[in-house]
Amino acid sequence: xxxxxxxxxxxxxxxxxxxxxxxxxxxxKAEGMKRITMDRVAKEADLAKGTIYRYFRNKKDLLDSxxxxxxxxxxxxxxxxxxxxxxxxxxxGLFATTSMKYIEKNQSILKELRTVMFTTxxxxxxxxxxxxxxxxxxxxxxxxxxxxxxxxxxxxxVKVGTLFLNSINSLMAHHVNFSTPKSFEEDVRDLMDLYxxxxxxxxxxx
Amino acid sequence: xxxxxxxxxxxxxxxxxxxxxxxxxxxxKAEGMKRITMDRVAKEADLAKGTIYRYFRNKKDLLDSxxxxxxxxxxxxxxxxxxxxxxxxxxxGLFATTSMKYIEKNQSILKELRTVMFTTxxxxxxxxxxxxxxxxxxxxxxxxxxxxxxxxxxxxxVKVGTLFLNSINSLMAHHVNFSTPKSFEEDVRDLMDLYxxxxxxxxxxx
Amino acid sequence: xxxxxxxxxxxxxxxxxxxxxxxxxxxxKAEGMKRITMDRVAKEADLAKGTIYRYFRNKKDLLDSxxxxxxxxxxxxxxxxxxxxxxxxxxxGLFATTSMKYIEKNQSILKELRTVMFTTxxxxxxxxxxxxxxxxxxxxxxxxxxxxxxxxxxxxxVKVGTLFLNSINSLMAHHVNFSTPKSFEEDVRDLMDLYxxxxxxxxxxx
Amino acid sequence: xxxxxxxxxxxxxxxxxxxxxxxxxxxxKAEGMKRITMDRVAKEADLAKGTIYRYFRNKKDLLDSxxxxxxxxxxxxxxxxxxxxxxxxxxxGLFATTSMKYIEKNQSILKELRTVMFTTxxxxxxxxxxxxxxxxxxxxxxxxxxxxxxxxxxxxxVKVGTLFLNSINSLMAHHVNFSTPKSFEEDVRDLMDLYxxxxxxxxxxx
DNA sequence: CATGAATGAGGGTTCATTCAT
DNA sequence: TATGAATGAACCCTCATTCAT
Numbered sequence: 040x041x042x043x044x045x046x047x048x049x050x051x052x053x054x055x056x057x058x059x060x061x062x063x064x065x066x067x068k069a070e071g072m073k074r075i076t077m078d079r080v081a082k083e084a085d086l087a088k089g090t091i092y093r094y095f096r097n098k099k100d101l102l103d104s105x106x107x108x109x110x111x112x113x114x115x116x117x118x119x120x121x122x123x124x125x126x127x128x129x130x131x132g133l134f135a136t137t138s139m140k141y142i143e144k145n146q147s148i149l150k151e152l153r154t155v156m157f158t159t160x161x162x163x164x165x166x167x168x169x170x171x172x173x174x175x176x177x178x179x180x181x182x183x184x185x186x187x188x189x190x191x192x193x194x195x196x197v198k199v200g201t202l203f204l205n206s207i208n209s210l211m212a213h214h215v216n217f218s219t220p221k222s223f224e225e226d227v228r229d230l231m232d233l234y235x236x237x238x239x240x241x242x243x244x245x
Numbered sequence: 246x247x248x249x250x251x252x253x254x255x256x257x258x259x260x261x262x263x264x265x266x267x268x269x270x271x272x273x274k275a276e277g278m279k280r281i282t283m284d285r286v287a288k289e290a291d292l293a294k295g296t297i298y299r300y301f302r303n304k305k306d307l308l309d310s311x312x313x314x315x316x317x318x319x320x321x322x323x324x325x326x327x328x329x330x331x332x333x334x335x336x337x338g339l340f341a342t343t344s345m346k347y348i349e350k351n352q353s354i355l356k357e358l359r360t361v362m363f364t365t366x367x368x369x370x371x372x373x374x375x376x377x378x379x380x381x382x383x384x385x386x387x388x389x390x391x392x393x394x395x396x397x398x399x400x401x402x403v404k405v406g407t408l409f410l411n412s413i414n415s416l417m418a419h420h421v422n423f424s425t426p427k428s429f430e431e432d433v434r435d436l437m438d439l440y441x442x443x444x445x446x447x448x449x450x451x
Numbered sequence: 452x453x454x455x456x457x458x459x460x461x462x463x464x465x466x467x468x469x470x471x472x473x474x475x476x477x478x479x480k481a482e483g484m485k486r487i488t489m490d491r492v493a494k495e496a497d498l499a500k501g502t503i504y505r506y507f508r509n510k511k512d513l514l515d516s517x518x519x520x521x522x523x524x525x526x527x528x529x530x531x532x533x534x535x536x537x538x539x540x541x542x543x544g545l546f547a548t549t550s551m552k553y554i555e556k557n558q559s560i561l562k563e564l565r566t567v568m569f570t571t572x573x574x575x576x577x578x579x580x581x582x583x584x585x586x587x588x589x590x591x592x593x594x595x596x597x598x599x600x601x602x603x604x605x606x607x608x609v610k611v612g613t614l615f616l617n618s619i620n621s622l623m624a625h626h627v628n629f630s631t632p633k634s635f636e637e638d639v640r641d642l643m644d645l646y647x648x649x650x651x652x653x654x655x656x657x
Numbered sequence: 658x659x660x661x662x663x664x665x666x667x668x669x670x671x672x673x674x675x676x677x678x679x680x681x682x683x684x685x686k687a688e689g690m691k692r693i694t695m696d697r698v699a700k701e702a703d704l705a706k707g708t709i710y711r712y713f714r715n716k717k718d719l720l721d722s723x724x725x726x727x728x729x730x731x732x733x734x735x736x737x738x739x740x741x742x743x744x745x746x747x748x749x750g751l752f753a754t755t756s757m758k759y760i761e762k763n764q765s766i767l768k769e770l771r772t773v774m775f776t777t778x779x780x781x782x783x784x785x786x787x788x789x790x791x792x793x794x795x796x797x798x799x800x801x802x803x804x805x806x807x808x809x810x811x812x813x814x815v816k817v818g819t820l821f822l823n824s825i826n827s828l829m830a831h832h833v834n835f836s837t838p839k840s841f842e843e844d845v846r847d848l849m850d851l852y853x854x855x856x857x858x859x860x861x862x863x
Numbered sequence: 864c865a866t867g868a869a870t871g872a873g874g875g876t877t878c879a880t881t882c883a884t
Numbered sequence: 885t886a887t888g889a890a891t892g893a894a895c896c897c898t899c900a901t902t903c904a905t
Binding site: 292293295296299 | 891
């Protein structure tokens with residue numbers, strides 16, 4: 040009985056926490072990073088300002104969660120792709136394509152999040168449970184798959200996964216800044232070409 | 246005569262500007278990004294707060310200059326390397342190695358600057374005269390060289406240059422966060438291997 | 452119950468607002484217009500600076516309220532006079548006399564308020580709900596009364612009301628600057644004589 | 658000889674003073690009251706900031722002179738009218754009309770000056786050599802003329818002159834705030850009608 | 864637990880005035 | 885006498901955080 044009550048309370052607590060987080064994200068999307076004030080979040084979540092502090096130690100804590108939340112969404116998409124029945128190299132391409140599509144839909148939020156992302160880079164790079172490492176893990180696993188099926192040669196998959204994640208972010212950053220009408224598919228194709236074939240001249244021609 | 250006086254004054258002005266900038270950088274290194282306040286900078290430079298505004302329109306202007314200043318230094322090292330008499334691929338390796346050495350020496354400042362860098366990413370990506378594009382240019386030229394000498398195949402050098410810069414940054418970020426005692430040379434070697442040979446399995450048949 | 456609590460809170464809020472306003476007025480009286488700084492007001496009201504901003508959007512808002520507060524008091528006295536059972540022309544005289552008495556009591560504050568008054572003249576002249584138009588209305592109504600009872604001829608009562616208000620202000624300004632010991636009653640008599648009889652020579656033929 | 662040099666220097670000094678003043682007025686007209694900073698004036702006058710202080714004790718001194726200068730211009734127009742060969746009552750009307758025309762041409766400057774005017778009201782009301790009293794004098798003289806030619810009855814001309822000046826100012830203030838397309842002539846006519854005939858009902862009808 | 868009024872340190876910026884040259 | 889760089893007090897305003905209810 041007490042257990043049931045406790046778990047019910049815990050669930051409620053988690054719900055409120057999520058409410059606050061989503062309110063913050065909503066503000067982020069609508070009005071941008073620096074409009075996220077505790078007052079604003081409280082109003083958006085229809086809670087008292089003091090209440091926010093029951094669920095987040097301080098503003099930094101909240102902001103970190105917001106960033107996490109934003110990138111987690113993308114990380115989950117990666118996970119879903121990883122779980123599907125595709126060739127490993129096709130998956131890598133899908134990671135990139137999906138990222139680009141995602142950023143096209145969420146330009147405003149990601150533009151803002153990049154700030155948080157790099158402001159708090161130390162944290163998520165240090166924190167092995169963060170979206171960052173979760174994503175690197177997914178990428179690394181996919182690379183492992185590719186190695187095992189002989190599609191690519193043996194490399195340090197974590198290192199390459201990290202680089203790949205970073206390359207995607209780079210592509211996204213440019214896409215946000217030069218929102219060109221032309222499709223991003225070419226960029227993704229070029230990226231995959233680079234990662235798979237490298238820069239070395241094709242030996243076949245020789 | 247008047248000219249001499251003028252040039253002396255101009256030099257003095259430039260000196261004061263540099264003084265302020267260095268004060269800001271000193272604070273950055275010692276106490277971090279967000280401790281850079283106009284008050285603090287003024288005190289550090291031993292000037293009145295109002296004087297700072299004679300040399301920088303506002304805080305943003307100062308901060309941008311600080312960021313530029315930090316990365317420009319590195320960009321100049323790249324330029325110097327590009328000018329030397331090396332094989333183009335060796336140059337690419339040197340870019341990476343030099344970056345890693347540089348960050349090892351300037352850990353604290355670059356760790357902070359990354360924040361500025363990404364907070365103001367829109368600016369320097371949009372501003373084609375920024376250190377960012379200057380660096381991309383150097384990388385692209387080196388890649389062009391490599392293509393012309395048949396060392397690498399034909400690719401979009403600007404795109405790859407951008408990705409390469411980003412990959413170096415990624416390496417630097419990790420190096421800062423896991424300041425391992427072990428040398429970074431392996432990382433650079435792996436990076437070059439990836440960029441040159443790609444992930445595709447070696448054509449063992451040859 | 453909830454209602455009672457709410458109304459109690461509202462009353463408290465109104466009280467604090469009045470407190471701040473009065474603090475500002477106190478500074479105005481004691482040290483003059485331009486010594487009213489948010490810091491000073493906060494200290495005088497024994498509140499934190501930030502608290503002031505809960506009750507007044509910004510300094511301008513506070514200052515406007517101060518001005519309004521000063522002149523509204525006089526406007527209310529006019530209203531009270533207008534409501535009494537007097538001959539309309541007697542009322543006009545009373546408006547003037549009361550003003551002079553009022554300024555004699557509140558010299559210091561009104562001397563300062565004149566500054567606010569004319570600094571923000573555009574506002575209260577544009578704002579038809581301001582003390583300015585409230586007063587003009589009262590004067591115009593009294594003039595209307597006088598017309599309807601045949602005491603004065605038909606004129607544009609709003610125009611004349613405006614001029615009358617201004618003439619009173621003129622009298623007050625002079626009274627403040629030459630705080631003569633001699634009574635102001637003569638001034639008021641002369642004013643009324645001018646407004647009623649005009650400058651035209653008396654038709655001695657009658 | 659020394660005398661000549663001295664007088665030449667004095668003239669030059671006066672010239673520079675006028676230069677500065679006109680620069681301030683130019684800024685006032687173009688950009689408004691609060692854009693008059695010592696820096697701005699110095700630049701406009703093509704002088705060093707420190708030089709301004711050789712000609713005006715401080716900013717207040719300069720601003721007072723600016724105000725004086727603005728109203729003096731109008732005062733001189735009054736003087737010119739007073740000197741012409743008109744019936745005294747016609748002159749009074751001309752004072753008003755001219756004021757309205759003047760303000761229509763110099764809306765921006767007078768709108769700003771009104772602030773200075775009333776901020777420094779104490780000064781010019783106290784200072785019997787100011788434009789204020791100069792104007793009152795002109796008005797009073799004209800009224801004296803009217804009395805002597807039997808056009809109006811005997812009244813305290815200084816008092817009425819003061820009220821008349823104030824009434825004109827009132828008209829001007831309203832004109833600035835409600836810059837109606839319709840001509841101001843009606844307003845002037847009404848004003849003159851009030852001052853000459855008063856509010857008392859016309860006796861002829863009785 | 865929830866509330867939200869109160870806090871107050873701290874921020875960036877302006878500009879009248881001074882004074883060494 | 886003219887200069888203008890340097891000054892620094894003063895200003896308005898924000899907002900994360902606390903705590904009495």
